[in-house]
Amino acid sequence: MNLPAKVKMENVRVKVTEVTYPPGVPRNRYIRPTDQVIVFLDDCRYERLDSKTGEKTVRERKSGELIWHDRGEDAPQLTNLGPKPYRTLVIELKG
Numbered sequence: 001m002n003l004p005a006k007v008k009m010e011n012v013r014v015k016v017t018e019v020t021y022p023p024g025v026p027r028n029r030y031i032r033p034t035d036q037v038i039v040f041l042d043d044c045r046y047e048r049l050d051s052k053t054g055e056k057t058v059r060e061r062k063s064g065e066l067i068w069h070d071r072g073e074d075a076p077q078l079t080n081l082g083p084k085p086y087r088t089l090v091i092e093l094k095g
Contacts, residue, residue: 002028008089015092021046021080029077034092036069044086049077 004020015034021027021044029051040061048057051074058081061067069075080086 001030013094015094017090017092019088019090020085021078021087022085023080023082025080027075027078030075032069032071032073032075034094035071036093037091038067038069039089039091040065040086041088042086045081046086047079047081049079051076 001019003022003025006018007015008018009016018041026049029049040063043061043063045058045060048059049055050057
């Protein structure tokens with residue numbers, strides 16, 4: 001991942017990383033290596049670029065909102081559209 005990230009906790013079952021999304025900086029696309037829960041720590045607005053269709057969509061999330069992603073899923077390019085950074089916790093579940 002090309003964004004500022006800090007591992008908050010890691011053991012044999014889980015890894016928790018805080019990721020910061022600076023304004024206007026795209027997060028590189030990648031394939032998710034594990035099942036993941038994403039927790040939004042700040043309200044945010046971002047653009048999602050679908051890697052298959054090239055379609056751009058704008059999404060808004062609220063602080064405390066959670067989303068689930070399966071292992072092997074495409075993690076598309078995301079760009080923070082807001083005026084300030086926002087943070088997420090990425091909770092990776094290990095097999």
